[in-house]
Amino acid sequence: MISYDDAVKLILSIAGPSQSVQKPLQEALGYALARNIYAALDQPPFHRSPLDGFAFRAADTAGAQPHSPTEFNVIGYIPAGTVFDTPLKQGEAVRIFTGAMLPLGADAVAAQEKVFYHDNSLFLERQYSVGENVARAGEDVLCGSLLLTAGSLLGPAELGLIASQGISDLPVYPRPRVAILTFGSELLEISDSLSVGKIYNSNRYLLEALVSRTGAIPDYRGKISDERDELAQAIVWACQEADFVLTTGGVSVGDHDLTPAAVAASGAEILFHRVAIKPGTPALAARFGNKIIFSLSGNPAAALVTFLQFVLPALQLARGIDWRQQVVKAVITKSFPRKKDQTRFLAANTIFSGGRFVSEPQSIQKSGVISSFRGVNSLIIVPPGLGELAADSMADVQLFPQIFDNLPFTGREQ
Amino acid sequence: MISYDDAVKLILSIAGPSQSVQKPLQEALGYALARNIYAALDQPPFHRSPLDGFAFRAADTAGAQPHSPTEFNVIGYIPAGTVFDTPLKQGEAVRIFTGAMLPLGADAVAAQEKVFYHDNSLFLERQYSVGENVARAGEDVLCGSLLLTAGSLLGPAELGLIASQGISDLPVYPRPRVAILTFGSELLEISDSLSVGKIYNSNRYLLEALVSRTGAIPDYRGKISDERDELAQAIVWACQEADFVLTTGGVSVGDHDLTPAAVAASGAEILFHRVAIKPGTPALAARFGNKIIFSLSGNPAAALVTFLQFVLPALQLARGIDWRQQVVKAVITKSFPRKKDQTRFLAANTIFSGGRFVSEPQSIQKSGVISSFRGVNSLIIVPPGLGELAADSMADVQLFPQIFDNLPFTGREQ
Numbered sequence: 076m077i078s079y080d081d082a083v084k085l086i087l088s089i090a091g092p093s094q095s096v097q098k099p100l101q102e103a104l105g106y107a108l109a110r111n112i113y114a115a116l117d118q119p120p121f122h123r124s125p126l127d128g129f130a131f132r133a134a135d136t137a138g139a140q141p142h143s144p145t146e147f148n149v150i151g152y153i154p155a156g157t158v159f160d161t162p163l164k165q166g167e168a169v170r171i172f173t174g175a176m177l178p179l180g181a182d183a184v185a186a187q188e189k190v191f192y193h194d195n196s197l198f199l200e201r202q203y204s205v206g207e208n209v210a211r212a213g214e215d216v217l218c219g220s221l222l223l224t225a226g227s228l229l230g231p232a233e234l235g236l237i238a239s240q241g242i243s244d245l246p247v248y249p250r251p252r253v254a255i256l257t258f259g260s261e262l263l264e265i266s267d268s269l270s271v272g273k274i275y276n277s278n279r280y281l282l283e284a285l286v287s288r289t290g291a292i293p294d295y296r297g298k299i300s301d302e303r304d305e306l307a308q309a310i311v312w313a314c315q316e317a318d319f320v321l322t323t324g325g326v327s328v329g330d331h332d333l334t335p336a337a338v339a340a341s342g343a344e345i346l347f348h349r350v351a352i353k354p355g356t357p358a359l360a361a362r363f364g365n366k367i368i369f370s371l372s373g374n375p376a377a378a379l380v381t382f383l384q385f386v387l388p389a390l391q392l393a394r395g396i397d398w399r400q401q402v403v404k405a406v407i408t409k410s411f412p413r414k415k416d417q418t419r420f421l422a423a424n425t426i427f428s429g430g431r432f433v434s435e436p437q438s439i440q441k442s443g444v445i446s447s448f449r450g451v452n453s454l455i456i457v458p459p460g461l462g463e464l465a466a467d468s469m470a471d472v473q474l475f476p477q478i479f480d481n482l483p484f485t486g487r488e489q
Numbered sequence: 490m491i492s493y494d495d496a497v498k499l500i501l502s503i504a505g506p507s508q509s510v511q512k513p514l515q516e517a518l519g520y521a522l523a524r525n526i527y528a529a530l531d532q533p534p535f536h537r538s539p540l541d542g543f544a545f546r547a548a549d550t551a552g553a554q555p556h557s558p559t560e561f562n563v564i565g566y567i568p569a570g571t572v573f574d575t576p577l578k579q580g581e582a583v584r585i586f587t588g589a590m591l592p593l594g595a596d597a598v599a600a601q602e603k604v605f606y607h608d609n610s611l612f613l614e615r616q617y618s619v620g621e622n623v624a625r626a627g628e629d630v631l632c633g634s635l636l637l638t639a640g641s642l643l644g645p646a647e648l649g650l651i652a653s654q655g656i657s658d659l660p661v662y663p664r665p666r667v668a669i670l671t672f673g674s675e676l677l678e679i680s681d682s683l684s685v686g687k688i689y690n691s692n693r694y695l696l697e698a699l700v701s702r703t704g705a706i707p708d709y710r711g712k713i714s715d716e717r718d719e720l721a722q723a724i725v726w727a728c729q730e731a732d733f734v735l736t737t738g739g740v741s742v743g744d745h746d747l748t749p750a751a752v753a754a755s756g757a758e759i760l761f762h763r764v765a766i767k768p769g770t771p772a773l774a775a776r777f778g779n780k781i782i783f784s785l786s787g788n789p790a791a792a793l794v795t796f797l798q799f800v801l802p803a804l805q806l807a808r809g810i811d812w813r814q815q816v817v818k819a820v821i822t823k824s825f826p827r828k829k830d831q832t833r834f835l836a837a838n839t840i841f842s843g844g845r846f847v848s849e850p851q852s853i854q855k856s857g858v859i860s861s862f863r864g865v866n867s868l869i870i871v872p873p874g875l876g877e878l879a880a881d882s883m884a885d886v887q888l889f890p891q892i893f894d895n896l897p898f899t900g901r902e903q
Contacts, residue, residue: 156675228894232862235695261570272572281649448646480642
C-alpha cells in the first residue's frame, strides 16, 4: 500500500508531453504551445488612428486657443486600409478614419467631434502633443519580442494575438488518446434491458466525459470478456493504439478481481496497486513502454475521485500543461473522523462567501454513490492523522474548474 | 448613450433558450437539461455487496465471539452479475463478490480478510448488525426521485448518474449557431501577405474562440465588401441561418462606420448603440425577429470586453444556463481614475492569495492592444463616479472561468 503523496509523486515523475505537432490556428483553441513564439511584425504594423478625425503635425498647433484657432488645409481623405502617400507639410491635415495609417509627417490626431470643420478647412482650438490620439506602430507588440512562451495555453486572446501576426499554424502538444475499458460481467450497455443481478455501465459515460473535460480524446473499447488472458490482450491492444489506458472494475483483492493479474500478464510494470486513500483504495497504475495504465475501482464515486487524483494530472502533463492542484483553504461545515494511515476525499460544494471559502461535504460519502457528486465542485481532503477534522475548522479543499461546472463563486444577479 | 447596467438588463430581458432537442447521452456533455429527469430505477437496483466476502443472516451471529465463533455452512458462490436463487436459511452463508446481489434472506456481509474460512465452513468471531457491509437497493438513487433538475449542466458525474438509470438520450437546449462577420477594408486573412496600411483579421479568431468557449458554434462568414447594402444583405442572410450575429468593425461614428446603417437597413430593430463603458463604447445590439445582432468594435480588446459583457450572457441564456456574473471583491494593486458617466473595465490578473483575492491590472489598457489580455483571467470594474478607485482598495472583479484558462488560485505544487 502506497501513500497518497507518494502515489501522486510517482505519477508526476513519469508523465509528460508527447512530441509536438503543428496545428492550424483555427483548431488550436485549448492547446498548450510547445515552443516560444516571437513576433515577426510590429502590431499595429504602422502608426494608426484609433478614431475618426483629422491627422496633422502637432507642432502646428502651438499657441492655438479657442479665440485663436489654428487653421489647416485638409488635403486628403484616408479610410482604413488605404494609403495616403503625400507627406504632410506645415498647415496641412487629412481626414482620417479608425484604423487608417497616418501619413508621413502627421504625429497627432484630433477626434472629429472635438473640432470645427468646414469645406477643406479644419480649425483646432488647442495645442496637441506629439503622439496624441495615435496608436503607435508596435504599441501592442514589438517585432522580435516574445509573443507567447512555451507552455502557454491558447485561449481566445492568445489566438487573436497570434492571428494579428499573420501566423497560421502553431507547434502544440497533441491531445492524448485515452482507451477506456470497463470490466465486469454485471455490466449492461444502456441500450440493453435491465435484468436481475446486472447494472448499467455508467463508468463508460463518466470516464468518457472526464477524459473529454481534460482535453484528451476518449476511446471506449466496448465490452470485454471476464477472462484474464482476454483482458490482458485487450490491455496490450489498447496500449498500442492509445497513449493512456483506463480500466474500471476488478481491482480489489477477491478471486474475481482479474485486472491486476491481467495488467501483469500484459507485460506492464506495476507502479502501485492499492493507495492509502478512500474512496478508491484499490487503484492501480502501471507502465507499458511509454504508456500509462490506470485501473480504477468499478464503484463510480471511487473511480471519479481516483481519476481526479492520478489521471487528471497525468493527462494535463501529457498536454504540456503546467499542472498544479487548485487547492484553497476552506471552512468545512461538518466534522469528519481522521484515520492514521489514510487520506480521505469528501465530495463537497465549495463557495466563496463572506470573504472566505466555505466547503460543505455531501451527506452520503460512499464509493458506490455517484449521486453525491451531482452539482459538486470540489473535494475536501481529510489528511491522515488522529482525532477528527472538526466542523468550522480550515481544511485543504481541491477545486476542479476544468472538470466541474459549478463555480465556487456565489455569482451576482444583475 | 445607454448605461452599462441598462444595456445588460436589456440583453438579459430578451435572451433565452430556444426549443429543446433530444441528445444521445454520449453527446450531452456540457449541455443544460431542458426538463426535470426522474429516476425510473432504484440504484443500485438490488441489495448488493460492496466488497468481496460472505453474505449471511446477521441474526445468526448473535453471541459470536473470538473464542466462540458462529459457524456457517457455505452453500454457494456469487460473482457479480450472477443470481443465486436459493434463499438462505439459518446457519447458511454464501461466498459473494463486489457488486453481486445478496441472496434472499442474507442481510449482512463480512469482508473476506476479516473471517476464517475453511472448505465449506465460515467462522465469524463477532456479531454483525443488519445491513452491515450491504449497499442497499436505492441507496444511491430511489426510483421516482428527482434525478436532475431542469437547467442542470451535464458534467461527468451527471452523465454517469443518468447512465446508471439506463437513460440513453436527454432533452437539452441546443448550442446556438453564431454567425461572425468582420467588417473592414483594412483586414487581410492570415494566409495573405501583409501590405502597407492593412492588418491581419485577428477578430475572426478571437471571436471564433470566444464563441466556442461559451459552448456555441461559430460560423465565420468570410470577407464582406464595405458597401452598406452588401453589409445589410450579409446581416439578413446571417440572421436567417444563425441564432446570433456578431459583427466587428465599423460601429463608431465616422463616415466609414457603415455597420449601424447596414443593421438598420437590414430591417433589424436597434436596441442600443453606444454604451457608457470603456473600452467598447460604440457597441450596438439589435433584434431581428427572435435573433440578436451584436456589433462590436473592430479594436480587439474592445471587442473582447464587450463580448464578455453582452454576448456571453446572451449565449449562456440561449443554452439554458442560469447566467450569473462571477464577481468577487478583490484588492486592486493600482489606482485608476473614475469618470462620472462611464464604467471602465480593466484587463487584470486575479489570484486568491493570503486569504483574499488580489487583482493586478495590466499596465497598458487600450482598445487596440490585445497583448494585454495574454494570460489574463478577469476584468476589474471601475464604476462611474468621482475621484479614483484607489490602490489597495476593494473593487468588484469579474472572473470568466468559462473563457480564460488561468485560474484565480495560486495552486500548490505537489
